[in-house]
Amino acid sequence: MKAVRVRNPASLDSLEVVDIADPAEPGPGEVTVKLYASSLNFHDYAVVAGMIPTEDGRIPLSDGAGEVVAVGEGVEEFAVGDRVISTFFPKWRAGAPPMGSFETTPGDGIDGFACELATRPVEAFTHAPESLDFLGAATLPCAGLTAWRALMEDGKLQPGQTVLIQGTGGVSLFALLFAKAAGARVIATSSSDDKLGTVRKLGADHTINYKSNENWGEEAFEWTGGRGVDHVIEVGGPGTVNQSIAAIRPGGHIHLIGVLTGRSGEVETAALMRKMGRLQGLTVGSRAMQQRMIAAIDANGLKPQISDRFALKRLADAFRHEESGKHLGKIAIEI
Ligand SMILES: NC(=O)c1ccc[n+]([C@@H]2O[C@H](COP(=O)([O-])OP(=O)(O)OC[C@H]3O[C@@H](n4cnc5c(N)ncnc54)[C@H](OP(=O)(O)O)[C@@H]3O)[C@@H](O)[C@H]2O)c1
Structure with a gap:
């Protein structure tokens, strides 16, 4: 089969398209999946760009969507022909979060889905949404589940919240997609006015350019009529969290998901305390959370926003585009 591998020292130039042996037939409790699609996440970029150390020859990409082509002994959950998507933490089936580790995460601790076939234990997959094609379904396991967990599982988002x-x-x-479906209002920020125009068309109620307005958190607070924002999807980290504190209502929830501005920094802890805000770190979610997200996507016909498509052999170009x-x-x- 065709696959893409990361060579050490890892960099986008080190990605190579290779022909390798097909995976073994599925053993007891395993399935073989023919992959049709994947998608890029910042985590994948960090692996292939050498920011997260990985094994020489690792197959990158944590997201995968495809069709079951063989099932091993004792497998009841899947049958040949089923459409499936991967799980980010295959061993976290349900319940409380385990210790944070990427040991079993595809494309990091184990091989990922930049390849045509994969044989894995059943917990490495769930059924795909019926309402999405493979490309749409492949966007869900990391980015989709992270947003779902933050707002719907941890955040218990309510209609009318911001x-x-x-x-x-x-x-x-x-x-944005899940919040609008749940009846919430959305404030979107971006470095680009063009992108803000697009997110307004996608349903954002208010937009702020975070480059031209460094006090975007205060503007967001004012836009809510002085009530404050209920949930912040915090992908910036130390460089943005103080504006997030300014934006939230008393008791508001900052979902700390990304650290795009750096790994550590100064947090205005007194302001967070005064606001009685909740700052919660999270990494993706469990297999059970993924199944609930898929049910909601099917029930509401939700469509992920995909701006670009690349063939697997152009994976390095795809990452350059993300960069x-x-x-x-x-x-x-x-x-
Ligand atoms: N904890 C988790 O479970 C989890 C899961 C997935 C992702 N993440 C993390 O979340 C972050 C985003 O991941 P992603 O896959 O969504 O990345 P992505 O698709 O590459 O998106 C990055 C976007 O972040 C925005 N951005 C960059 N710097 C910013 C800043 N200072 N303030 C506000 N926005 C900024 C930019 O938007 P504009 O171009 O509009 O300005 C950029 O397009 C990464 O740090 C990633 O590692 C964490």
């Missing part, structure tokens, strides 16, 4: 999304990347546009920041929502990979 959600602030930072930037227009994959996670943030999923948060340029020109995308809006997801970059999909056709396998």
Whole structure:
């Protein structure tokens, strides 16, 4: 089969398209999946660009969508012909979060889905939404589930609440999608006025350019009539969290998802305390959360925002496009 591998030292130039042996037939409790699509996440970029150390020859990409082509002994959950998507934490089936580790995450601790076939234990997949094609379905396991978990599982988002999304990347546009479906108002920020025009068309109620208005958190607070924002999708980290504190209502929830501005920094802890705000870190979600998200996507006909598509053999170009920041929502990979 065709696959893409990362060579050490990892960089976008080190990605190579190779022919490798097909995976083994599925053993007990395993399935073999023919992959049709994947999508890019910042985490994948960090692996292929050498920011997160990985094994020489690792197959990147945590997201995969495809069709079951063989099932091993004892497999009851899937049958040949079923459409499936991957899970980010295959061993986290349900319940409380485990210790944060990427040991079993595809494209990081184990091989990912930049390839045509994969044989894995059943927990490495769930059924795909019936309402999405493979490209749409492949955007869900990392970015989609992170936004779903933040707002719907941890945040218990209510109709009429206000959600602030930072930037227009994959996670943030999923948060826009889920928030609007749940009857919430959305404030979107971006470095680009053009992108803000697009997110207004996608349903954002108010937009702020975070480059031209450094006090975007205060503007967001005022836009709510002085009540404050209920949820912030925090992808910036230390460079943005103080404006997020300014934006929230008393008791508001900052979902700390990304650290695009750096790994550590000064947090205005007194302001957070005065606001009685909740700052919660999270990484993706469990298999059970993914199944609930898929049910909601099917019930509401929700469509992920994909701005660009690349063939697998052009994976390095796809990552260069992500690096340029020109995308809006997801970059999909056709396998
Ligand atoms: N914790 C988790 O489970 C989890 C899961 C997925 C992703 N993440 C993290 O979340 C972050 C975003 O991931 P992604 O896959 O959505 O990335 P992405 O699709 O590459 O999106 C990145 C976007 O972030 C925006 N951005 C960059 N710097 C910003 C800043 N200072 N303030 C506000 N927005 C900024 C930009 O939007 P504009 O171009 O509109 O300005 C950019 O397009 C990354 O740090 C990633 O590692 C975490």
